[in-house]
Amino acid sequence: MSTPGSPVLSIAHLTVTLPAGADRPAALHDVSLTVNRREIVCLVGQSGSGKSVLSAAIMGALPSPLRIAGGRILFDGRDVTALDERQWRTLRGAAIAMVFQEPMSSLNPAIPVGRQIEEVLILHRPSMPAPARARRVVDLLQDVHLPEPEAIGTRLPHQLSGGQCQRVVIAMALALDPVLLIADEPTTALDVTTQAQILSLLRELRDRRGHAVLLITHDLGVVADIADRVAIMRAGRIVECGDARTVLTAPATPYVRELVAAFPHGMPGRPASGVPSGGPPVLAVRGLGKRHGAFTALADVMFDLHPGEMLAVIGESGSGKSTLARILCRLLPPDCGKVVVAGADFSTPLRRRGRPDGNPVQMVFQDPAGALNPRRSVRAILERAARIGGMTRQQAARQAVSLLAMVGLPADALDRTPHAFSGGQRQRICIARALALRPRVLIADESVAALDPPMQRQILDLFLRLKAETGLAILFITHDLRLAAHTADRIAVMRRGRIVEVGAAADVFATPSDPYTRILLSALPGQHWHGLAG
Amino acid sequence: DADAVRWLRDGMARGRFPRRDALRMLAVLGAAGATGVAGKAAGAPTPVDTTLRIACHVMEMDDPSAVTSFEPSNIFRNCLEYLVRIDGDGILRPHLAESWAPSDDLRRWDISLRRDVFWSNGDRFEARDVAATIGHWLAPESVSVNKTLFADVRGVEIVHPFLVRIHLARPMLSLPDMLFAVTCPMLHRAFPGSGRPWTDAPVGTGPYRLDHFRVGEEARLIRRAGYWGATPPTRTLRFIDLGQTVSTQLTALSDGQVDILYRMDASDVPLASRLPGVRIVDCLSAQTCCFRMRTDTPPFDDWRVRRAVQLSADNAQMLRLGYADAGSVAANCHVAPFQPDYGPVAPVRRDVAQARHLLADAGHPDGIDLVLGVGNTQGPWEQNTAQVLQQNASDAGIRIRLDVLPPNEYLTIWSDIPFGLTFWSQRPLGMITLDLAYRSGSAWNETRLRNPDFDAALDAAMRSVDPVACRAAMGRAEAILQDSAAIVQPFWQKKFTAVSTRVRGYRLDPADCLDFTSAYLA
Amino acid sequence: MIRIRSPWPTVVLHRLGGMVLVMLAVSFLLYGVLEIDASAIATKILGQFSTPEQRAIWLYRNGYDRPFLWRYAQWLGRFVTGDWGRSLHDHVAVRALVPHRLGASLALCAITMAVTVPLGLGVGIVSGLYAGRWLDTVLSAAAIMATAIPDYASCAFLSAIFVVGLHWLPGASTMTDGFDPRQMVLPASVLILYCAGYLARVTGAAIRAEMGRPYVRTAWLKGAGRGRLVLRHILPNALAAPVTVIMQQVPWLLSGMLVVEIFFGYRGFGSLLYTAAMNGDLPVVEACTMLSVACVTCAQFVSDLLTTLLDPRARGVFAPRPAAPPQDAPAAATGRTVP
Amino acid sequence: MRRVGVLPLRAWIALGVAGFWLLCAFAAPLLSPFDPLRSGSPLLLPLARDGMGMHLLGTDMLGRDILSRLIWGARPVLLWSVLATVCAYAVGIGGGMAAGYASGAADRLFSFLATVMQSFPVLILYLLIVMRLGASGFNIIVAVTFSTAPAIFRIVRALVAAERGKDYVLAAVMQGERPWRILLFDLLPNVAGPLLVDACLRLGYTAITIGLLGFLGLGLPPPTPDWGSMINEGRGMAIVFPHLILFPCLAISSLMLSLSVLADALGHRGDSTPLRRTNA
Ligand SMILES: Nc1ncnc2c1ncn2[C@@H]1O[C@H](COP(=O)(O)OP(=O)(O)OP(=O)(O)O)[C@@H](O)[C@H]1O
């Protein structure tokens, strides 16, 4: 760990007000924070806590209805709240640079990436000759470890992968060696392996060049990995701020304690004992294959799922997890292979077979907001599902009430529409809807990826309870290895449409047999946390 | 018919009939030359080499005897000529024909031709040409209106190269006048059999030759040498098609893009009077619109219904609002007081109470619903007039619904619908109109009027060489027509047009026969 | 990401085939609507004074006693080989009637577009540049106004002001003595008013929509000024909508100029079509319609081509680039950099 | 831009203007000073008087009060444009939902038909209708439906195709919901927003189209005082008496403008209300 230098940024008592009618009066309330040279400060907090607003305030880029109502932002000893647009322009990109969450859309789709990096130089170093600029661009691309920098510079963003795009954005941010780099969730959209690279890149920047980095994230593993100091935000206030090791191992406030507790620590605690073997599988998949045009999305997939069992499917983006889920729910026809649910063949898609009475395989989608019809009340959603399952109106109404209770929502939620719920609550409604049809198998496709850790924990607990109480079999699809290991009974690892490894969760986590699984594991952030706690 | 001519001259000398009537009748009988009425208008200016540009719809004129509008006739009129001529004063004059004479029973007409007329291709104009032309009208494959107009012609006889004799099935005093109908220009004898459009080989006897012709765009006529009559002052006539919007034509006129408009109507006067360089020309005319009812179709087969419509109509208001008060109120009898054969009739007074009473009588105590077809064939004033009638009629409980159709659609049904508005252009004689439109079974009998008394009165008028008797007979016919209540004929329209202030010697013709024999651009 | 990998000639051929199919369908519909009632046509051609026998003979001679499909095929064959028949009303070959009317309309169209494109794009861009400020408010309001006034009204108003009131301009564009640029001013102004207003609205909206995209924020936070943002970053991405609109306006203008042509007495394609339809002049209507449809489909094709070229993602369809398939990139990178 | 409640100020003004015309349509007998069909002195300028009284906006060539005709004219304009727009939407939405949802052969067929209809120049469509049917309110419906339904079809189809892939639709499919129920209860309410915006604009354009149809001789038969026909009747004299068409033009334009502004505001509501932002 490096030694921190002089303060680059110091924020004192910053208050940013929201327009009237917002969910709270101020987006930021009396926020004070310091970032030093040669230091990575992590800003953690649940969604909507004000992290992005803070970074926007530092960049002088607050969206229009938001105003700074009090406090100072000192950058290199100079109060930047008073700067006008012209002065800001000389500062942005040169002295403070920013990296965003969505790497693809942060780049102009119509301009080659090299030119986009070069633009920073054109804007801030107009006197620099063109050949020197070109050289600098290539150097930058090399610095962020992009292969074939000359060639990559001429490509358009859509010809790069997400991780490559993110590295281009970072290269762009670093073009003029800014004093402060702000990264707003730079890795959320990337898979673990890419995330590991970006994080190591950030660490390298701090160590080799002495940049100050303000990193916004909600992944405590990331914090544990690279943060020197951490600030935890909640509802516009900083609730705790200090040395990363101290905050993570000995949280002072209850909120942070809860946050830390929700994070799945270290090795899976659950033994492989929960696997009810012996009985016939409720879901049997044999030789399943699917092609999208020339691209093979699934090849020879085979596994069993028993009642009361939770099987986690992990794999990097594009490995075919969702395709598998869709085939199992009969939203997509497989090219070959067989799906047997409770003894019946379920390989044909729904639409061709007409209306079945109760589909025994139901899915809970990743995005709870999109999976609920925004125009219908919860009651209508739940009752309709039950009616499709063949219930009478009264039965359906009764079941709706009991389902809500089962997923832990108050009964008065029935008459609200989905937008009146938080993400976690919406996900519960989705689960309730899936359960309304009394399925035998529940598929959860990244069902908790969009939620913050405490919320994730709640949903997972709900899954575990359902599994234990009703003997439901759950196929849990995720790219979060740690989460899978801590929740599931067994784990299947997918790569390029094939299952490369299946086994009991603890075994796979502790002694991975496939090299790919090993790569995945090694890329996990926060592996040293327990070392910290030590 | 020497007796009749002598008798007329005598009567005129003694003041037994008005001089104008007598002169006209003498002209009809072919004796006008003797009174010195025929001949070219005096004082025509010396020829100058200018161009006149006339805004006029340029339509197809493959067969000049088959045109259905005035516009093409006004173009070929400068190349092709008629046997007779009726000038703006309404008096018949010989033209290609030198003179004519009917037999006593008015069933045989001898027409002698001028001997100094040559076609533009060098041939002499002869009786063969006249016979070929009339034969062409009456041929089985003919689609000319002349076929019905001259259905009573039984034969054309070439007596010698410059004398034709026409045999008729019934006496027709109006024959010479009819020969000036737009579709009756004399064509070269080679034309009927040629099968080619006249515009491809535009042979004519007139002062101009067709130099360039493009449908929908322009017709250019150039003065030719060797014309038998007086040389017109203008060298080139350009008929330019500017579309149908009169306000556009007016602004084009004001801008100097054209010199003469074909016509405009009263509602365009305010605009015309405000544009610089524009002079408004007008004249009295017997053109009119008729709201006519089909007497053989319910509910118009009931005289009381028709009469109620007629009584409810306020002709003066229709003139004032529908045609900007430019004209004179008419008396629902379709002969104008200024036409030579008019016999006086009393106007119909508006009487709404009586109209209601008649309606109730006819079994419509709560009023009646009618549909009036309007085609705006001459312009939106038709629709405006119809709307005034609509208001008038509603006072008497007659609810009229207007069915406005595009002009061309309307023209295909104009004579068939039960209740419609028809525009009638001026005919030289009232009797020609009546004969065409109201005689039992006549060609354009849109009212389906069948009234033997009317037919008899009309026959008497058409047979009589005595102007006084003729007018009296016409008066009877008009009264019967008015009384039959088959038409509401609200007003006689003034004709309007606009010309550039540089145009000299241009007179507006009440019957729409444009005359460029003395017009020129200063 | 899904990439279309078929070579561009195939794509173009496929599109051209689609165009031909559409035109065939239109021609069939048109012919069906217009010529299914043969006796009405005979009446139209021979005039209202013709006798029933004359009509019957005419129908027989012209093959109207044949089945409808046979007639259609024959008509299509003639039409495709350039025999468009004779005008029923004007009694001349349609081929002699249409081309220079079309030329006149295209000339007006060209003048209109020559002003509309820079004006509309310019106003749109400026209002995008000053989004949210008073200049934008004024320009947007003007653009909305321009599109909200019916063309028949703007014709009359412009004439009232410039012809009758001020005597500045000729109120008729008859071109009787050859081409006169002064006579083009009013008709073109009316068209420009609407087209440029609409184009400005579309451009402004596209720019504003694009402004909310994350890459704009990136460029802004790089230190780029407003002008650079709009011109360098947003415009290339926002051009697809205005280009589509421009290409749509060309065929629209062809027949949409009708009101203007009639009002100003300009002898173009629209007024030819209008009079032909009013006169029931079937061959002319058919020829004009097919020409119009050809224009529409061609413009559609060009517009698709242009938007494809403008869209960097689709560029590969017409001009394939040697790009590495990005699918495997993350995995490849994984192998190298992770320890 | 100032906001009042859920909409910006300009949207409320626009709503006010549209509401004003709606009020005129409903309360025409109470609001209009004269009988719109009665003739007095022709061609009076605004504020002139005649035997009937003062004419605020003058009289037309038949001497009828222009103000009264404007007020009564709101009726047919609103009635026919709404009817025609509704009809066009019924056709467009029906086809669009079917095509967007079904995809495959049905989609291709419907899309092809729409392309064919769209490549038919609108003007020719109108003229063919004149040639075939003549003038009436029914024709307005036919003409507007034929000319705008394909465009609506495309919008709906695109919306439905975009919406179809969303998880809530998949969830319904997965549950075994019947297609027509998905279309009606799941998709339709969710594509209604953009359609409403589009409908506002189209309503305005339809009002203008009715005027254009009048111009072509296809409009409503006189003496019905609809704005399009008023413009059409006054067109010839408008160069000298601009008031004949100025006021009806203002009426059409104000309606069109208010609907455009409203559509604009409705369309922006989603982006300009970041208060209820959803973090995906
Ligand atoms: N442009 C804006 N207008 C109004 N309110 C806003 C705006 N941007 C943010 N807010 C509000 O400010 C608060 C903080 O939002 P912010 O985007 O900073 O959250 P965050 O911590 O970044 O959340 P996430 O992790 O989901 O990105 C939220 O309540 C949000 O609704």
Ligand SMILES: Nc1ncnc2c1ncn2[C@@H]1O[C@H](COP(=O)(O)OP(=O)(O)OP(=O)(O)O)[C@@H](O)[C@H]1O
């Ligand atoms: N309809 C389709 N057409 C073509 N390719 C497809 C289609 N759907 C998915 N694919 C491809 O199939 C592969 C597997 O996709 P899938 O959605 O199953 O991945 P995933 O494992 O769920 O990834 P992620 O973690 O990003 O959700 C991807 O490379 C994707 O590009």
Ligand SMILES: [Mg+2]
């Ligand atoms: Mg954020």
Ligand SMILES: [Mg+2]
């Ligand atoms: Mg997935």
